[in-house]
Amino acid sequence: MTGRRCLLSWLCAAAVTCAVAQQAPPWTEDCQKSTYPPSGPTYRGLVPWYTINLDLPPYKRWHDLVSDKAPRIKILVNSLKNVANAFVPSGKIMEMVDHKLPGLLGTLPGPFEEEMKGIADVTEIPLGEIISFNIFYELFTMCTSIITEDKEGHLLHGRNMDFGVFLGWNVNNNTWVVTEELKPLTVNLDFQRNNKTVFKATSFAGYVGMLTGFKPGLFSLTLNERFSMNGGYLGILEWILGRKDATWIGFMTRSVLENSTSYEEAKNILTKTKILAPAYLILGGNQSGEGCVITRERKDSLDVFELNPKQGRWYLVQTNYDRWKSPFFLDDRRTPTQMCLNRTTQENLSFATLYDVLSTKPVLNKLTAFTTLIDVTKGQYETYLRDCPDPCIGW
Secondary structure (H helix, E strand, O other), rough: OOOHHHHHHHHHHHHHHHHHOOOOOOOOOOOOOOOOOOOOOEEEOOOOOEEEEOOHHHOOOOOOHHHOOOOHHHHHHHHHHHHHHHOOOOOHHHHHHHHHHHHHHHOOOOOHHHHHHHHHEEEEEEEHHHHHHEEEEOOOEEEEEEEOOOOOEEEEEEEEEEOOOOEEEOOOOOHHHHHHHHHHHHHEEEEEOEEEEEEEEEEEEOOOOEEEEEEEOOOOEEEEEOOOOOOOHHHHHHHHHHOOOOEEEEEEEHHHHHHHHHHHHHHHHHHHOOOOOOEEEEOOOOOOOOEEEEOOOOOOEEEEEEEEHHEEEEEEEEOOOOOOOOOOOOOOOOHHHHHHHHHHHHHHHHHHHHHHHHHOOOOOOOEEEEEEEEOOOEEEEEEEEEOOOOOOOOO
């Protein structure tokens, strides 16, 4: 109980510090217009593209990318170590990471084990720390995802990737330390086989799972964290203790992007596969009505909520709260997203208007690392790094 109380106290203190540092509310604004093409103070820059050759042995696939990003990956890993050591100053957590986690490999599905070994060797970061680097994405992904359908039945999928909550607040510039360190690690990835694109995704260098991506012409997929008492920490603990019947969620979503050949096949796998952490899986297809939010517990699905334009449901919005519950009052991104979409109207849907919605505070916030826009049918995929100048809420 003492450790739990300490963690709770630290989180509360971080929230208070964040609020004080940013003055007083409101951290909101009216629905933004004419923010696209991206420019101005909320636009950090373009995201670089890298090709991941699936014909190479898994050990070698990431070498070019992580060679470029190794210094940045080391900075981020050191920040995560500092957070861990702040909780347990004895260093026991990192000792376990360095010495215990590598021994748990061999139970991961291919090709992820060999890919992580290759990343560890190129970056000269201990394998256990690369594994933990991949684990923490299961636990800290706070996002806003949107699927829309216009009057002609054309689908668009957009998302803000919000990441790094309670992972170090910088009082000097009012930013989350890990969020800022992730932005230079953000990469667009073109996974190819036989010199042809299999799928495209946006991720962070060093992470081999996928949380944002699409299969051109077939479907798009984003993942948002879901808070639950039966949460990801329990799933990870069970995995470490030897229970291996569940799948790492980022590995599952990457496998779906790589191997599924239709929206329905992807939906079936995402709905039924046992996973380590609860999540919201936001899936879009290539024809009218093919869009859904799958609300997942670790072992089963609680809800599959689908587009239904004939009944007036021409968009789906998912943040980090069950759709049938009110969001936490300090973190209501759902209401402004819905309000801005309603003002946009179904007749005016486009990348530009979707980017406007995702640029409106607090949908855009201090945790937002990037914004992605996806048009499955046209094969268009755009990702932009983001900033949220003060006044801007921390989450």
